[in-house]
Amino acid sequence: MTSISVLKQRENQIYQKGNQPFKMECETKSLAGAVSQRACVFCGSRVVLYPIADALHLIHGPIGCASYTWDIRGAQSSGPELHRMSFSTDLSETDIIYGGEKKLKKALLELIEKYSPKAAFIYCTCIVGIIGDDVDAICRQVEDQTGIPVIAVHSEGFKGTKKDGYKAACDALFSLIERNKAPRVTLPDSINILGEFNIGGETWIIKKYYESMGVKVVSVITGDGRVEEVQQARNAALNVVQCSGSVIHLAKQMEKDYGIPYIRVSYFGIEDTSDALYQVAVFFDKNPEILKKTQDMIRKEVQAIVPRLETMKKDLEGKKAAIYVGGAFKAFSMIKALKTLGMEVVLAGSQTGTQEDYEVLRQMCNEGTVILDDSNPLELAKYSVEKDADLFIGGVKERPIAYKMGIGFCDHNHERKIPLVGFEGMVNFAKEVHGTVTSPVWDLVPRRQKPAGKEGAI
Amino acid sequence: MLLRHTPKEIKERKVLSVNPAKTCQPIGAMYAGLGIHGCLPHSHGSQGCCAYHRSALTRHYREPIMAATSSFTEGASVFGGQANLLQALLTIFTTYKPDVVAVHTTCLSETIGDDVNQIVKKAYKDGTIPEGKYVVHTSTPSYVGSHVTGFSNMVKSMALQLAEKTGKSNGKVNIVPGFVEPSDMAEMKRIAAMLGIESILFPDTSGILNGPMTGKFNMYPKGGVSIEELKSIGDSIGSIGLGAWASADPVRAIDSQFKVPCQVQDLPIGLLATDRFVDALRTAAGVSVPDTINQERGQLLDVISDMQPHLYGKKVAIAGDPDQVIALTEFLVTIGMKPVHIVTGTPGKAFTKRIKEVTARFGDEINVKSPSDLFHLHQLIKNEPVDLLICNTYGKYIARDEDIPFVRHGFPILDRVGHSYFPTVGYKGGLHFLEKILGALMDRTDRDAPEERFELVE
Numbered sequence: 001m002t003s004i005s006v007l008k009q010r011e012n013q014i015y016q017k018g019n020q021p022f023k024m025e026c027e028t029k030s031l032a033g034a035v036s037q038r039a040c041v042f043c044g045s046r047v048v049l050y051p052i053a054d055a056l057h058l059i060h061g062p063i064g065c066a067s068y069t070w071d072i073r074g075a076q077s078s079g080p081e082l083h084r085m086s087f088s089t090d091l092s093e094t095d096i097i098y099g100g101e102k103k104l105k106k107a108l109l110e111l112i113e114k115y116s117p118k119a120a121f122i123y124c125t126c127i128v129g130i131i132g133d134d135v136d137a138i139c140r141q142v143e144d145q146t147g148i149p150v151i152a153v154h155s156e157g158f159k160g161t162k163k164d165g166y167k168a169a170c171d172a173l174f175s176l177i178e179r180n181k182a183p184r185v186t187l188p189d190s191i192n193i194l195g196e197f198n199i200g201g202e203t204w205i206i207k208k209y210y211e212s213m214g215v216k217v218v219s220v221i222t223g224d225g226r227v228e229e230v231q232q233a234r235n236a237a238l239n240v241v242q243c244s245g246s247v248i249h250l251a252k253q254m255e256k257d258y259g260i261p262y263i264r265v266s267y268f269g270i271e272d273t274s275d276a277l278y279q280v281a282v283f284f285d286k287n288p289e290i291l292k293k294t295q296d297m298i299r300k301e302v303q304a305i306v307p308r309l310e311t312m313k314k315d316l317e318g319k320k321a322a323i324y325v326g327g328a329f330k331a332f333s334m335i336k337a338l339k340t341l342g343m344e345v346v347l348a349g350s351q352t353g354t355q356e357d358y359e360v361l362r363q364m365c366n367e368g369t370v371i372l373d374d375s376n377p378l379e380l381a382k383y384s385v386e387k388d389a390d391l392f393i394g395g396v397k398e399r400p401i402a403y404k405m406g407i408g409f410c411d412h413n414h415e416r417k418i419p420l421v422g423f424e425g426m427v428n429f430a431k432e433v434h435g436t437v438t439s440p441v442w443d444l445v446p447r448r449q450k451p452a453g454k455e456g457a458i
Numbered sequence: 459m460l461l462r463h464t465p466k467e468i469k470e471r472k473v474l475s476v477n478p479a480k481t482c483q484p485i486g487a488m489y490a491g492l493g494i495h496g497c498l499p500h501s502h503g504s505q506g507c508c509a510y511h512r513s514a515l516t517r518h519y520r521e522p523i524m525a526a527t528s529s530f531t532e533g534a535s536v537f538g539g540q541a542n543l544l545q546a547l548l549t550i551f552t553t554y555k556p557d558v559v560a561v562h563t564t565c566l567s568e569t570i571g572d573d574v575n576q577i578v579k580k581a582y583k584d585g586t587i588p589e590g591k592y593v594v595h596t597s598t599p600s601y602v603g604s605h606v607t608g609f610s611n612m613v614k615s616m617a618l619q620l621a622e623k624t625g626k627s628n629g630k631v632n633i634v635p636g637f638v639e640p641s642d643m644a645e646m647k648r649i650a651a652m653l654g655i656e657s658i659l660f661p662d663t664s665g666i667l668n669g670p671m672t673g674k675f676n677m678y679p680k681g682g683v684s685i686e687e688l689k690s691i692g693d694s695i696g697s698i699g700l701g702a703w704a705s706a707d708p709v710r711a712i713d714s715q716f717k718v719p720c721q722v723q724d725l726p727i728g729l730l731a732t733d734r735f736v737d738a739l740r741t742a743a744g745v746s747v748p749d750t751i752n753q754e755r756g757q758l759l760d761v762i763s764d765m766q767p768h769l770y771g772k773k774v775a776i777a778g779d780p781d782q783v784i785a786l787t788e789f790l791v792t793i794g795m796k797p798v799h800i801v802t803g804t805p806g807k808a809f810t811k812r813i814k815e816v817t818a819r820f821g822d823e824i825n826v827k828s829p830s831d832l833f834h835l836h837q838l839i840k841n842e843p844v845d846l847l848i849c850n851t852y853g854k855y856i857a858r859d860e861d862i863p864f865v866r867h868g869f870p871i872l873d874r875v876g877h878s879y880f881p882t883v884g885y886k887g888g889l890h891f892l893e894k895i896l897g898a899l900m901d902r903t904d905r906d907a908p909e910e911r912f913e914l915v916e
């Protein structure tokens with residue numbers, strides 16, 4: 001394992017705390033030829049807008065882009081489920097030559113007639129950017145004809161990274177909000193929850209907290225989303241942006257155009273969840289009732305879960321974790337949550353962290369922790385084994401790598417089924433970590449097997 | 459969930475794909491590339507496609523899927539991807555040290571018109587490709603064909619670009635297995651070995667995508683067809699291509715280039731198709747069929763006859779890849795079932811014709827459509843219900859909505875295991891597949907049986 005050479009060009013994207021001056025090179029384009037874990041602009045847009053359940057999501061491009069994003073995220077809806085269907089213009093060779101505009105228009109009209117969606121999002125994929133279809137023009141025509149918002153999402157894959165896709169999605173969301181022509185009214189003690197996708201029902205948990213605090217949730221962008229709710233978002237007094245940062249652009253735009261302030265929070269782990277709720281309560285300090293209710297609720301919730309966490313902590317104390325996530329912000333909360341469980345982080349990396357993110361990471365981590373930007377499987381494997389991690393937290397592509405090495409795994413991406421936010425989410429997280437780290441399966445891994453005849457041998 | 463969105467009345471759709479029964483070319487090429495020992499597939503295009511393809515394969519095989527990408531950016535899509543590909547090859551050979559790189563294009567690089575052949579030639583000339591290492595490449599634009607086409611293209615390219623004819627026979631038979639599971643490839647090799655035939659099976663993902671847990675992450679697991687074997691396919695005594703869509707082109711190309719006589723057979727799924735496969739092997743190598751094989755055949759036939767009452771007249775709906783569906787359909791017909799709705803997403807006129815042949819005894823009662831999608835299949839089922847659905851994982855929505863016993867088969871399977879380990883081809887595979895069908899049907903009988911008819915013995 002140690003024989004793996006780190007790419008020369010990547011030397012400044014890998015850092016071990018303590019051994020060198022720190023200046024992470026990040027937000028760079030991936031090197032051609034790397035086995036990068038990164039995705040594309042389209043992927044970013046699709047992820048953000050996906051949970052809007054009563055909108056039509058039409059992918060304008062060849063079939064693959066649609067196939068791979070067909071219902072792979074567990075964003076749950078309490079009502080319509082139109083978002084879970086896969087609609088594609090399935091471009092063929094002649095469309096590439098003569099353009100796909102006619103096809104797009106026809107498809108849109110057909111679908112809108114059949115499903116009466118509340119709005120339509122048209123995702124432009126790489127090829128659309130190349131053949132130069134005027135998607136905006138088609139959208140305008142169809143919007144005029146059908147009377148529902150029809151919005152082009154400019155998510156041509158090659159125009160950047162997943163992060164740029166978030167921005168494209170934010171532009172689309174803002175343009176949806178803009179179409180609300182009713183006068184703005186600021187509702188008292190009200191917020192929007194931003195960047196929450198209702199994976200495993202997480203939106204419902206967070207909403208419940210706010211409601212019991214006496215805070216009105218105007219809209220959740222985009223968890224369990226509805227078009228009309230999103231359009232009401234401009235009436236909220238505060239935007240509360242979830243850590244992932246995927247919709248930060250929207251918050252900034254709304255601040256600029258509507259004067260709605262925003263705060264960034266995380267709902268992962270006891271510390272950060274409490275902090276998030278307190279921040280909101282403090283924001284509405286004109287209504288002291290809210291702060292009081294918040295205190296009561298948090299006390300009750302924490303009391304309820306601490307004993308359960310303590311039991312699991314006994315087994316987890318001193319175990320080591322490696323985390324590799326999309327956005328670095330997520331990693332911060334995770335490090336804290338793992339500390340709550342008595343675990344130590346030995347590797348922390350992200351696909352899209354910024355300079356400041358990595359500085360925060362560095363401060364949070366212990367001596368010797370490996371910090372990585374835009375990593376590849378070889379590096380992840382090498383350092384996880386060298387650091388003897390007991391747990392890997394990552395996404396779909398990391399899972400089998402961790403398992404091959406005989407390391408426990410926890411999905412903190414879209415494939416998970418259980419909610420990890422809030423207080424009850426922390427218990428779920430602890431259970432999952434505990435379950436995978438203490439699984440007897442790992443004793444069977446060749447690397448860890450004791451020699452035959454000795455205690456513990458199989 | 460689809461139920462709500464699937465009207466019973468069927469309208470002709472010309473411009474839309476809804477819930478596709480196919481995906482795009484590069485993923486097939488990537489899968490084929492993984493079947494060469496020491497090979498790193500490479501996606502020449504933007505990062506997103508590669509990330510999606512790797513994720514999809516990871517979910518299906520639950521193994522680490524390695525592939526590099528040219529990481530196109532806006533610049534590349536304007537000025538062409540030559541610089542990216544050359545840089546990529548340099549990066550790959552210095553960092554990941556594969557023996558072969560299997561390059562496929564994506565929609566993007568195809569549309570901007572990169573001449574990969576010329577770029578690879580240049581890379582050989584410049585020494586970017588080190589001595590003794592190889593690059594094979596194929597063209598896989600996704601606005602034509604499907605993942606099956608992509609697989610076929612890569613197999614053909616790996617054969618033509620690596621094989622050399624020495625003029626001295628190696629006495630071996632080439633087997634081109636088609637887009638099947640690693641377990642199926644292993645079974646084909648086992649059957650050939652039972653006949654005492656030396657075979658070169660390519661691509662061969664057995665051992666690579668169903669490899670053991672070793673406690674280490676290995677980029678190039680044991681298994682796969684070796685370069686030496688690929689080099690010598692021009693000296694083989696014959697080639698058998700299994701499946702017209704996935705394997706006909708490769709074996710015919712080998713025939714015309716190296717004068718290795720070829721046969722194209724259906725995938726050996728079911729009794730009759732396996733008979734033909736065994737016979738093709740027998741005649742190609744001039745051997746006789748050993749008792750062990752006849753024994754396995756007899757066992758399959760025995761179970762078919764034992765279970766006849768449970769199978770006869772049962773209606774089935776099938777969706778999948780054309781080669782798979784044709785062979786499955788024939789199998790079902792021979793065991794007394796009645797496949798009534800049959801669709802594939804991959805285009806190709808011969809599909810309908812071949813299905814009509816194998817279902818001749820039912821005349822015009824069979825609905826068959828190519829290319830089509832799962833939305834259409836669902837509509838057909840609504841109009842004429844069936845007793846069993848055979849489809850990839852996405853079929854589970856239809857199965858749930860319509861309450862139909864369901865057997866997962868094909869690509870992708872995202873929610874069950876076994877496909878990588880238990881073959882469907884050959885007599886043994888037929889037995890395994892039959893067991894799955896019977897299990898699904900009889901579980902249903904038990905579930906629905908009223909108390910007095912709930913039987914212990916079936």
Ligand code: SF4
Binds near residue numbers: 064065482506
């Ligand atoms: S752009 Fe083409 S190659 Fe890429 S995912 Fe879409 S269909 Fe597949």
Ligand code: SF4
Binds near residue numbers: 124125127156505507
């Ligand atoms: S074609 Fe472009 S948009 Fe589609 S998956 Fe590939 S990179 Fe993303």
